[in-house]
Amino acid sequence: MALTVAPGPNDHTVRSFDAELERLSNTVVRTGGVVEAQLAGAAQALIRRDSVLAAEVAARDVDVDVLEQDIQDHAIRLLALRQPVAEDLRQIVGALRIAGDLERVGDYAANVAKRSMVVNQSPPVRVVAALPRMLGLAQEIVKEVLDAYVERDVDRAVAVWHRDEDLDALHTSLFRELVSYMSEDPRNITACSHLMFIAKNIERIGDHATNIAEMVHYLVLGRPLRETRPRGEDFLPDPGSLPDPQV
Amino acid sequence: MALTVAPGPNDHTVRSFDAELERLSNTVVRTGGVVEAQLAGAAQALIRRDSVLAAEVAARDVDVDVLEQDIQDHAIRLLALRQPVAEDLRQIVGALRIAGDLERVGDYAANVAKRSMVVNQSPPVRVVAALPRMLGLAQEIVKEVLDAYVERDVDRAVAVWHRDEDLDALHTSLFRELVSYMSEDPRNITACSHLMFIAKNIERIGDHATNIAEMVHYLVLGRPLRETRPRGEDFLPDPGSLPDPQV
Numbered sequence: 001m002a003l004t005v006a007p008g009p010n011d012h013t014v015r016s017f018d019a020e021l022e023r024l025s026n027t028v029v030r031t032g033g034v035v036e037a038q039l040a041g042a043a044q045a046l047i048r049r050d051s052v053l054a055a056e057v058a059a060r061d062v063d064v065d066v067l068e069q070d071i072q073d074h075a076i077r078l079l080a081l082r083q084p085v086a087e088d089l090r091q092i093v094g095a096l097r098i099a100g101d102l103e104r105v106g107d108y109a110a111n112v113a114k115r116s117m118v119v120n121q122s123p124p125v126r127v128v129a130a131l132p133r134m135l136g137l138a139q140e141i142v143k144e145v146l147d148a149y150v151e152r153d154v155d156r157a158v159a160v161w162h163r164d165e166d167l168d169a170l171h172t173s174l175f176r177e178l179v180s181y182m183s184e185d186p187r188n189i190t191a192c193s194h195l196m197f198i199a200k201n202i203e204r205i206g207d208h209a210t211n212i213a214e215m216v217h218y219l220v221l222g223r224p225l226r227e228t229r230p231r232g233e234d235f236l237p238d239p240g241s242l243p244d245p246q247v
Numbered sequence: 248m249a250l251t252v253a254p255g256p257n258d259h260t261v262r263s264f265d266a267e268l269e270r271l272s273n274t275v276v277r278t279g280g281v282v283e284a285q286l287a288g289a290a291q292a293l294i295r296r297d298s299v300l301a302a303e304v305a306a307r308d309v310d311v312d313v314l315e316q317d318i319q320d321h322a323i324r325l326l327a328l329r330q331p332v333a334e335d336l337r338q339i340v341g342a343l344r345i346a347g348d349l350e351r352v353g354d355y356a357a358n359v360a361k362r363s364m365v366v367n368q369s370p371p372v373r374v375v376a377a378l379p380r381m382l383g384l385a386q387e388i389v390k391e392v393l394d395a396y397v398e399r400d401v402d403r404a405v406a407v408w409h410r411d412e413d414l415d416a417l418h419t420s421l422f423r424e425l426v427s428y429m430s431e432d433p434r435n436i437t438a439c440s441h442l443m444f445i446a447k448n449i450e451r452i453g454d455h456a457t458n459i460a461e462m463v464h465y466l467v468l469g470r471p472l473r474e475t476r477p478r479g480e481d482f483l484p485d486p487g488s489l490p491d492p493q494v
Contacts, residue, residue: 076340083330093323100347179440183433189426196440197447 017082024074024095025149031067031102032146036139038064038109039205043135046116046128046198054120057113064106071099087222094219098149101208101215105142108201108208115194115201122191127177131198134170138205141167145212152220161213161225167206174199264329271321271342272396278314278349279393283386285311285356286452290382293363293375293445301367304360311353318346334469341466345396348455348462352389355448355455362441362448369438374424378445381417385452388414392459399467408460408472414453421446 038057045054075096078084084092112135119128141163148156178192178199217225285304292301322343325331331339359382366375388410395403425439425446464472 076336079326080330080332080336083327085327089323089327175440179436182429182436182440186430186433189429189436193422193426193429193440193443196443200444 017078017084017088020074020078020082021088021091024071024078024092027067027071027074028095028098028102029146029150031064031071031099032142032149034060034064034067035102035106035109036143036146038106038113039135039139039142042109042112042116043132043139045113046119046135047132049116049120049124051117051120054113054117058110058117061106061110064103068099068103071095087219090219090222094215097215098212101211105205105208108205111201112198115198119191119194119198122188125181125188125191125195127174127181127192128195130170130174130177131195131202134167134174134199134202137163137167137170138202138209141206141209145209145216148213148216152216154217154220157213157216158225161210164206164210167203171199171203264325264331264335267321267325267329268335268338271318271325271339274314274318274321275342275345275349276393276397278311278318278346279389279396281307281311281314282349282353282356283390283393285353285360286382286386286389289356289359289363290379290386292360293366293382294379296363296367296371298364298367301360301364305357305364308353308357311350315346315350318342334466337466337469341462344462345459348458352452352455355452358448359445362445366438366441366445369435372428372435372438372442374421374428374439375442377417377421377424378442378449381414381421381446381449384410384414384417385449385456388453388456392456392463395460395463399463401464401467404460404463405472408457411453411457414450418446418450 038060041053041057041060044050045057075092078092079089082088119125141160144160144163145157147153148160175196178196182189182192214225217223285307288300288304288307291297292304322339325339326336329335366372388407391407391410392404394400395407422443425443429436429439461472464470
């Protein structure tokens with residue numbers, strides 16, 4: 001019963017706790033690797049109009065969910081048995097939060113794949129080429145923020161955090177393009193509606209990457225990232241007048 | 248330094264810890280109240296095409312964010328200082344997760360309000376009447392699940408959990424209606440695109456309510472809700488063949 005052990009750490013408990021924290025962190029990084037692969041697969045499925053690959057990507061989402069559940073269970077066990085404080089506590093809370101964001105990114109990748117299967121039931125839309133570009137950028141941003149987490153590198157985390165703006169800009173122009181395609185030919189409307197949601201999902205992936213960047217900042221420095229969070233203006237008629245809908 | 252205190256609880260620590268847990272739970276409930284008000288405001292803004300009210304709802308989202316941050320800070324303090332286990336630990340983790348879901352629901356309500364301001368820049372679309380109905384149902388579901396949390400009532404939580412299906416059904420039919428409006432008149436396309444995102448946001452609110460229902464089940468019984476989560480089929484051409492994109 002670890003709980004009946006006196007809280008004063010001895011070398012042995014300290015060593016094994018560090019090992020536990022490292023194992024937790026490694027599972028988070030592994031989850032990130034699976035999520036990156038899911039984003040790459042979703043991009044390929046879109047480019048090649050490959051519904052078989054899309055179905056595989058959608059099916060693999062459960063792997064990410066299982067990894068997140070493992071991280072949660074492990075983190076809660078550590079909180080209960082080790083009574084961590086200060087940086088140790090931040091490492092555990094940070095792993096929990098980052099895993100949650102990665103799980104959402106995985107959901108978005110699976111959603112992109114599922115919607116691409118629907119889009120493939122209509123004739124190709126030229127604009128679709130811009131989406132893999134958006135996905136590629138999202139994938140880079142996710143990779144960068146995971147590297148920042150592995151290195152506990154705050155500067156790198158802050159740099160990624162700003163890159164989200166590029167994704168928002170791509171999203172805004174793509175939305176406008178999709179609206180004009182719909183107007184040109186009503187037969188494009190169903191496909192373009194799903195493409196709009198795909199673009200929005202990719203833009204959201206960037207928001208989760210910025211959450212992870214903020215968490216890296218918090219778990220290394222123990223204080224939140226104070227600057228205002230970069231937000232795309234979304235495709236609003238007068239961007240200046242309205243903040244990004246965010247969701 | 249509470250951390251240097253021996254872990255064996257005496258009546259005093261136990262009593263004050265219970266008071267802390269109750270305070271945490273009350274903040275979660277208060278957050279839920281603010282979120283319900285946000286949903287009601289967003290519905291009114293849509294019905295009355297009231298952009299001033301919409302801007303107020305959008306601006307108030309920060310209140311929900313602040314409450315969630317308080318809950319997080321308080322929960323982490325309790326984890327660090329009290330080393331809770333078993334049900335106490337579940338109460339704290341549950342409060343953290345539920346607050347996170349409520350914060351997302353608040354984001355969606357604010358997003359609905361912001362998009363309604365954009366929609367108001369185009370002539371009214373008849374279909375918009377279905378959206379406040381969807382919002383009303385979402386609001387009911389959120390209220391129900393918060394009551395289930397207050398009462399720690401598992402049966403009630405499971406009942407709400409199933410009601411999410413009604414919201415998914417409304418969303419599916421609304422999406423189809425919006426596509427046909429866009430086809431009828433291209434001038435509707437921009438407004439209808441935002442209405443599609445509004446409808447999707449409301450559908451997502453239902454998903455977060457089901458998350459909360461699952462968390463109530465977990466924190467009362469200590470085990471996850473095992474049934475498969477209800478998922479709307481989303482507006483896919485052959486609902487049977489494809490699962491709900493979920494996001």
